[in-house]
Amino acid sequence: MYSGNNLYNPNIWTVVKQTVNKANTTTTVVSSQNLSTFGQSVTFTATVKPSTSGTPTGTINFRDGSAIIGAGTSNSSGQASFTTWTLTVGNHSITAVYKGDSNYKTSTSSVPRGSELSTQ
Numbered sequence: 001m002y003s004g005n006n007l008y009n010p011n012i013w014t015v016v017k018q019t020v021n022k023a024n025t026t027t028t029v030v031s032s033q034n035l036s037t038f039g040q041s042v043t044f045t046a047t048v049k050p051s052t053s054g055t056p057t058g059t060i061n062f063r064d065g066s067a068i069i070g071a072g073t074s075n076s077s078g079q080a081s082f083t084t085w086t087l088t089v090g091n092h093s094i095t096a097v098y099k100g101d102s103n104y105k106t107s108t109s110s111v112p113r114g115s116e117l118s119t120q
Helices: none
Strands: 025-031 042-050 059-064 067-073 079-084 090-092 094-098 117-119
Touching: 025 094, 042 059, 042 094, 059 079, 067 079
Parallel strands: none
Antiparallel strands: 025 042, 042 079, 059 067, 059 094, 090 117
């Protein structure tokens, strides 16, 4: 801080407050099979993309309806996978839920119409 002299006044520092919010994310999920047979292995891969630069890290839960059926940790590409062979016969609406981290907000994938996994 400048204390001044007979020609100039002292310098007064101004404090600027800056708030930085978490960035939004978008999560998508794809299946290795759109139609499977009971007992067949199916892999779900979720991708989390930020609205800004960087790579979201942390946990991604895979849900069948409201039930968590598995989880994975986001890799350096913002992806996580989960493989199962225990789906019951019938239709399954699979979503991926990114839990967020210190820099990125949570997000949930949608289930596009007609993309429900069907096990026969």
